[in-house]
Amino acid sequence: MESLTNRKKVVSDKPMTLWEKIYIPAIVGGMMTTMRHMLRRRKTIKYPEETRVFAPVYRGQHVLKRDEQGRENCTACGLCAVACPAEAITMTSAERVKGEEHLYREEKYASSYEINMLRCIFCGLCEEACPKEAIFLTDRIVTTEFERDEFIYAKDKLVEAVDDRIDITKRQFTGKRTDK
Amino acid sequence: MDTAMLIEKSALVLLLFLISLGVAAYQTYFERKLAAWIQDRVGPDRAGPFGILQPIADGTKMFLKEDFIPAKADKWLFIIGPGISMFTALITSSVIPWGTNLNLFGRDISLQVADFNIGILFVFGVVSIGVYGIMIGGWASNNKYSLYGAIRASSQMISYELAMGISAITIVMLTGSLSLNDIVQSQHGMNWNVFYQPLAFFIFFITSLAELNRAPFDLPECESELIGGYHTEYSSMKLGLYLFSEYTSMFVSSAIMAVLFFGGYNFPGMDAFSGNTLAILSIAAFALKIFLFIFVIMWIRWTIPRFRFDQLMHLGWKVLIPVAIVNMLITGLVVAWNQGWM
Numbered sequence: 001m002e003s004l005t006n007r008k009k010v011v012s013d014k015p016m017t018l019w020e021k022i023y024i025p026a027i028v029g030g031m032m033t034t035m036r037h038m039l040r041r042r043k044t045i046k047y048p049e050e051t052r053v054f055a056p057v058y059r060g061q062h063v064l065k066r067d068e069q070g071r072e073n074c075t076a077c078g079l080c081a082v083a084c085p086a087e088a089i090t091m092t093s094a095e096r097v098k099g100e101e102h103l104y105r106e107e108k109y110a111s112s113y114e115i116n117m118l119r120c121i122f123c124g125l126c127e128e129a130c131p132k133e134a135i136f137l138t139d140r141i142v143t144t145e146f147e148r149d150e151f152i153y154a155k156d157k158l159v160e161a162v163d164d165r166i167d168i169t170k171r172q173f174t175g176k177r178t179d180k
Numbered sequence: 181m182d183t184a185m186l187i188e189k190s191a192l193v194l195l196l197f198l199i200s201l202g203v204a205a206y207q208t209y210f211e212r213k214l215a216a217w218i219q220d221r222v223g224p225d226r227a228g229p230f231g232i233l234q235p236i237a238d239g240t241k242m243f244l245k246e247d248f249i250p251a252k253a254d255k256w257l258f259i260i261g262p263g264i265s266m267f268t269a270l271i272t273s274s275v276i277p278w279g280t281n282l283n284l285f286g287r288d289i290s291l292q293v294a295d296f297n298i299g300i301l302f303v304f305g306v307v308s309i310g311v312y313g314i315m316i317g318g319w320a321s322n323n324k325y326s327l328y329g330a331i332r333a334s335s336q337m338i339s340y341e342l343a344m345g346i347s348a349i350t351i352v353m354l355t356g357s358l359s360l361n362d363i364v365q366s367q368h369g370m371n372w373n374v375f376y377q378p379l380a381f382f383i384f385f386i387t388s389l390a391e392l393n394r395a396p397f398d399l400p401e402c403e404s405e406l407i408g409g410y411h412t413e414y415s416s417m418k419l420g421l422y423l424f425s426e427y428t429s430m431f432v433s434s435a436i437m438a439v440l441f442f443g444g445y446n447f448p449g450m451d452a453f454s455g456n457t458l459a460i461l462s463i464a465a466f467a468l469k470i471f472l473f474i475f476v477i478m479w480i481r482w483t484i485p486r487f488r489f490d491q492l493m494h495l496g497w498k499v500l501i502p503v504a505i506v507n508m509l510i511t512g513l514v515v516a517w518n519q520g521w522m
Contacts, residue, residue: 027480027483027484030483030484031479031480031483033483034218034479034482034483035479037217037218037219037220038214038217038218040220042217042220042221042222043220044221044222046222046225
């Protein structure tokens with residue numbers, strides 16, 4: 001077979017030459033290698049003091065967006081739940097009644113919306129499936145908990161606060177879409 | 181022996197004891213740091229600035245662990261084992277000349293606890309006893325891994341002590357004395373033995389690694405085969421003593437290598453100084469040499485893998501001993517020629 005890399009090496013069991021048998025050149029070579037590593041700059045990020053810079057496309061905890069007037073974008077169409085390969089999303093829909101126009105953008109909304117963060121694989125397919133620009137993944141990290149129940153995030157944790165918007169501009173697609 | 185001398189020697193002994201332990205403690209820290217650097221890690225850096233308090237944290241942890249003695253173990257030997265290891269590791273430092281004479285309170289204080297005229301024999305004798313610590317510990321544990329470790333330690337000791345002794349004899353031939361003090365004084369300035377006996381130094385260095393049970397000769401405690409070797413059953417500060425004695429021996433062995441081959445406390449240009457300045461500079465030079473040896477020993481440990489047991493035996497009996505003997509014979513001939521005996 002044609003070799004795929006240039007690192008292919010033919011192995012043989014021919015007896016060692018004297019030069020190899022005295023070990024010393026090989027040992028000195030090895031020590032030079034370790035010395036190089038010793039003098040190398042450390043790449044470690046000392047976590048509590050330093051934090052890693054996230055890539056703009058980092059996929060962390062989800063957010064359910066509101067529009068400019070503070071109304072929830074989500075219409076509980078269920079496309080995210082269908083798209084979800086881990087089946088982490090569940091929701092129930094409800095019809096908007098009169099007097100709730102300032103809360104929900106369209107006539108239908110999600111009365112409950114839950115993501116199980118232990119099931120979620122942070123693939124971002126929900127975000128891709130969403131036709132209403134309602135769900136986005138952010139650069140926030142899902143925190144650790146002691147109880148499994150606490151990983152099921154409901155609307156209180158997912159929907160952004162009116163006065164504390166989550167910036168998702170880094171994740172919004174700016175190029176030209178060909179498929180939609 | 182007058183009272184002042186007694187006080188002076190006692191103070192020196194105490195000081196050496198504390199320094200040996202302190203150096204051993206910080207060797208553990210340095211070893212961990214060095215290992216980390218070689219492996220592109222940071223190493224311990226949480227306890228104090230740069231992790232400088234790590235040895236204290238480690239020691240405290242050791243003390244707080246349960247001191248466990250296996251039911252079928254030989255209780256007294258089990259307790260004595262680590263003690264012997266530590267004792268032999270510490271006692272060797274008594275014959276090493278740590279510097280030129282220091283003048284304090286109008287007295288000329290020799291920085292050597294005991295100037296035996298057989299210093300080098302004393303060192304070899306004590307170092308050989310050191311293996312009893314390992315053997316007794318491994319035997320008393322009543323554990324096959326421990327026993328394997330102990331057997332390996334003793335067979336390794338026998339194989340390497342020969343070559344070590346023969347290579348050290350060349351130094352004795354050159355100096356004409358067994359006293360470590362005479363050996364150091366004969367290497368005044370830059371007149372170090374390593375320039376006359378590079379091969380002997382080389383053999384001595386390799387065999388020292390084997391005597392110390394350091395990688396690549398750490399078969400008595402190789403984790404991958406024998407769990408922990410002779411200290412598998414040990415816990416708490418008994419284990420701590422074993423690990424500690426290894427580091428203390430490393431410190432003392434580095435000192436002995438510096439004494440025998442690298443001029444001990446001698447340093448080039450030492451004639452320009454005198455009195456206490458010279459004493460302090462000589463101590464500093466000696467400390468620097470010891471540090472460099474410790475560094476190289478650790479550097480080797482984190483570079484090369486462990487020998488297989490047959491390779492170890494092959495290297496000891498078929499390579500090092502013949503080479504050491506040939507080296508000794510040639511040295512003997514040259515010395516005899518120079519003395520006009522031939």
